[in-house]
Amino acid sequence: MTPPLRFTVLSTSLDPVSRSRWMAGLAAAQLREAGHTVTLLDLRDTPLPLFDNDTCYAHPNAELYHRAIGEADGVFLDVPVYNWGLGAGVKNLVELTGSTDPERGLNGAWFDRVVTFLVSGGLGHGYLSHGAFAFGLMTDFRCVINPHFAYATSAEWAADGVPGEWLAERLTRTVERGVDLAARLKDRPYRSVWEV
Numbered sequence: 653m654t655p656p657l658r659f660t661v662l663s664t665s666l667d668p669v670s671r672s673r674w675m676a677g678l679a680a681a682q683l684r685e686a687g688h689t690v691t692l693l694d695l696r697d698t699p700l701p702l703f704d705n706d707t708c709y710a711h712p713n714a715e716l717y718h719r720a721i722g723e724a725d726g727v728f729l730d731v732p733v734y735n736w737g738l739g740a741g742v743k744n745l746v747e748l749t750g751s752t753d754p755e756r757g758l759n760g761a762w763f764d765r766v767v768t769f770l771v772s773g774g775l776g777h778g779y780l781s782h783g784a785f786a787f788g789l790m791t792d793f794r795c796v797i798n799p800h801f802a803y804a805t806s807a808e809w810a811a812d813g814v815p816g817e818w819l820a821e822r823l824t825r826t827v828e829r830g831v832d833l834a835a836r837l838k839d840r841p842y843r844s845v846w847e848v
Contacts, residue, residue, distance in 0.1 A: 726834030
């Protein structure tokens, strides 16, 4: 039995009918049902300004996201795929919350986070479209990327918000593996910092 952990689930699509948002809700429900504390943030409901490395930090939601990521034992990133890469919302989110600036008292929220991807794509062969983004999180912030992830197109949904049998099983297993990794790495005695 895994002790209660803190998870942040981030829905980063701005699409009003977002399938990645559906995955975010399902993952959050599974985590809560298992007794974990969950912060679910959606860029549609809780928007962020464009990253400018200046006035964006004063936005009222910037600190909310930074704290939710930095205090989490694990992060679930729910992302859409466009043009063989991830949507602009998640890149903007990481730029804003990943910044380190000692003069402003900022330290990147992403360092050492366990990150699990839940990906929504239009075509099946976009399966690995999140790979370059995941590599960036590993190299810049020493994130531990869960090798188990969910990738779904419209074909994997039985109805709006209702996963088909294959996706339901895949999503359940992905969330379980994300919890397992977060539990095993929770008490690491180190904290990474920005370095080349």
